[in-house]
Amino acid sequence: ITYNAAISACEKCGQWEQALKLLNSLQEANLTPDNITYNAAMSACEKGGAWQEALRVLQQGLENGLQPDTITYNAAISACEKCGQWEQALKLLNSLQEANLTPDNITYNAAMSACEKGGAWQEALRVLQQGLENGLQPDTITYNAAI
Known part of the structure; x- marks a missing residue:
């Protein structure tokens, strides 16, 4: 929940690079991102104009078993x-x-x-x-x- 809140905060400020760092940190800590995590990270990329990064996040999620909605x-x-x-x-x-x-x-x-x-x-x-x-x-x- 803490990571999701932090990534969502980055999303609201358009800090997509920081959001992606947090996503990577979460995974390095052997925690499993959920839909909310991936969605917030992609939204942060959207707000920062980083569409390619958003697609990478989606692909990474799919490779990690994300069930997209x-x-x-x-x-x-x-x-x-x-x-x-x-x-x-x-x-x-x-x-x-x-x-x-x-x-x-x-x-x-x-x-x-x-x-x-x-x-x-x-x-x-x-x-x-x-x-x-x-x-x-x-x-x-x-x-x-x-x-």
Whole structure:
């Protein structure tokens, strides 16, 4: 719990490098990170614009037996969104669905925003259509990402 709180504090301040150091320290102490740990570390990377590091954290978690949930994927997709890495965001959206998890508004909004920031407006509209077919209840953020 102490490590999770410290990593979450780093996330709130955008101190992604410190968050990753804490994640490594936790593992060196033979403690097992959980979803909250990995999600907070990825969110810290997102806030620091370190999308590649966020994906490394996700991969490391998967290799260590992490059972990702929608929040986990949302953290990774949001990290890609901040830097317009739409192709990576869409790969993560597909991975989420292949894992039989249900995307939510945050998932679709972040994926569409990544497409928008990356200049892939047609992909953003495709994601919107997919979301609507899957029961997405669009909100202001959804429509802003689509236009």
